[in-house]
Amino acid sequence: MAPNTERHQISFPRLEYPILREVMPKSAHNWLKGKRMQDGAEDLWRIHDNLYDLTDFVTAHPGGTYWISVTKGTDITEAFETHHLKGVAETLLPNYYIRKATKPRSHPFTFKEDGFYKTLKLKVMAQLPNIPKDLRKKSDFVSDSLLLALIILSPMSCWGWTQSFLLGASLTILNGLVLSSIITCAHNYFHRSDSWRMYLFNLGGMSYSDWRISHAMSHHLHTNTAQDVELSMIEPFLQFLPYKDKPIWAQMGAFYYPFVYGASFLVLFVTELVLCATNHEGKSLSWKNLIPFTIPTWMYLMGGLPLHWTIAIWLLTMIPASLFFVIYGLTAGHHSHRNFFEGDVPRDENIDWGLHQLDTIVERIDYAGNHFKSITRFGDHALHHLFPTLDHAELNALYPTLFEHCEKFESQLKTNTFYEALISASKQLIRKRPNNFRDKKF
Template sequence: MKVFCVRREKPKSSLPGLWKYPSLRDVPLHSGGLWLQGRREDDGAEGLWRVHDRLYDLTGWEKTHPGGSDWITLTKGTDITEAFEAHHVRNVAETKLKDFYVRDAKTRRNSPYVFDPKGFYCTLKERARQALANEKYVGSTGTVYSKLLADFLVTSMLTLSVLAAWTQSYLVGTLAGLMLCFTVICAHNFTHMKDNIRMYYLDFSMMSSRDWRISHVLSHHLYPNTLLDLELSVFEPLFNFFPFEEKNFIVRYGSWFYAPLVWTFSFHASFVRRILDRFIGSGLEIRKAELIPLIIPASMIFIAGASVKDAVYMWLYITLSASLFFNFIGITAAHHHPVIFHDGDTPRPDMDWGVQQLDAVRDRPVISSSDLLALTFFGHHGLHHLFPTIDHRFLHKLYPAFQKTCAEFGVKYDGLGIGELIRGTYIQAAKNKPNTVPPGFGKH
């Protein structure tokens, strides 16, 4: 298949290990299927699975993989080092992996990160393993609290949607959209885990839980704020959070004003992108879960007695509202501020994966102070990036180990206020000069 790309000068990553510009990154579709295809071209996995500098053949393992088949089938032919390290808190997987070894890789990794056994992340993971040793929900499909909250949110969303159709009240429709937004954010917690029913709550939004596992879990979570972060490239050229000088005036400052419009149509754009992705044949098939969004208008028709036209109008309004709420919360939550590292800035010398994760994220102390807020506003963001498969309900248990390891390795991790992160998001969108001082080495 030949894919036509937008031709422009390709910026160079400031991270020394990311030596090759990601293939297919500039294809306008910016789909998960194309992102995986580009990784297969760049990662030197030779059609197998690469972990560090070794190749493994996991063929057949997808049928019995405890986390579900997607994690194996989606990543075939790619470098899964970061995913393997971050997704397995217990050390069982390291032992099992040896059974699938084929040969050493022939090329160096196209990744900026390292996992030194005596480095920050491996030290923290060992301490996290000890802290969570007696927690039965680790490695499961979530805690009872998180499951009940997710069920409450999706039930509230459907109830309000039916009520909005019955009363033809767009005010109630706005509340239904807010509940859909919170449902998606809470469901995000479950998309990181082994296959489970609640990860499909995300599909009510017209996004796809399977595609989200690519764009968010495998791309953004493992390579935040780098050229490999699909959640940044997907909004290009309308937005550009990288401090590259090529950004023009409209992208820098016009985005402040047209951002709400783009955010409002983001859910629908995701649906269109998936259809086009399947059409060009990037390897991702259509699944039954694609029909989940239709539950909302169907409920309006069969329970509220709304006409097909009224149900569709209200459904579209609810989804548009939810998309605006979701993107505003998500984009301003943790990653964009002039003091946060973005590719193009000067990185700190330590390429430890965990340290680099923290440089690309900030927490909001108010949000992380509550389990309810953490599950509905992307809380505990730093620890969530370091241990994405751990239910948000358990992340607070890791703070003692986290703080001890930060002090030991001289890593300073400060929070930012909600308002400051919102303000910083707009400033970062306009920023076209990179930070020349590495994170943790003084003021920028």
């Protein structure tokens, strides 16, 4: 395929350009709505070329009702293949088979039995019984300790402002760092079956259930393609996709992205409230919308400042929290100029899903294998993408298997440091020329 760098160029001929990609609001639910229109799932659930009726399975699903109920009418092939490591889900599937789909699949990813991903998954499944079960407690401990730190620091930051500007500002920034770390930890939990720690994600004003769509199902499964809603949501401010007519101001993103990063939480917080209040695509207000308000309420009760000052300090805390969260998120691996993005030439037009993941990740080597950094800063990112239902504490044990497997498939996990990742993301904002993964020409 000759590279085409027009704005709406798609790299995979099979992939239909998501018709609602530019439609406002660029929400998780609009992304799903677009998939329902294009996936050929005929109001059922599609896996490969088969259609299933999972209506009776929704409440029996061990991973929780949400995943299945929300994906009705879409192609869930990638989600199904990557979220189950026990071999049970595959045995249940035939019970729900209805018929063959009439429309060919519009996603380019393959899961061949002898391909990279399926063979790696088998090796990982064989290794899992040897990973100590109580390793997950390490993550619980980090998450709970951070929550305790937030409970102490939030009112303390109010007190700090009564002492001096320097103390107040320092405690507020520290509190923001703790808040961003808790939210990133909660991301470890929302990828799995329901648990109370996933609700901590909402402390920053965003919604864990929307992120299960926009992050777990869109970004994780369709990374850096036109179907990755995490890329379309930050456009036009940050335009990571390469294309011929990218305006100069967008190429200069590195000069203004700290402002975008710092404002993200507050923008997403207000957006979430508005989408729920206006019942956007079936969303509605619920008790979960109150979760972000627990922090200012606690600050007000214990911090000893008038309400308006408490609110001001809370809003101020959201800025560093947002900045840290987005910086660690956007350096986690996908935004490097060495990666594949929609508009580039893929190594194959029908690509093994796992190999596509390797083409879209540059691992931060200075974070890999360090559990605290991993769980609080989106570390061990390649392994986390490949096996999202594993706890971050379990991923470190899988590196030897991954490296050996990459060697066998003559593939490679690219690496860089945090600072190199920051520079590389800036270069990607500038990049207009397509990378050619087929001929390895970058």
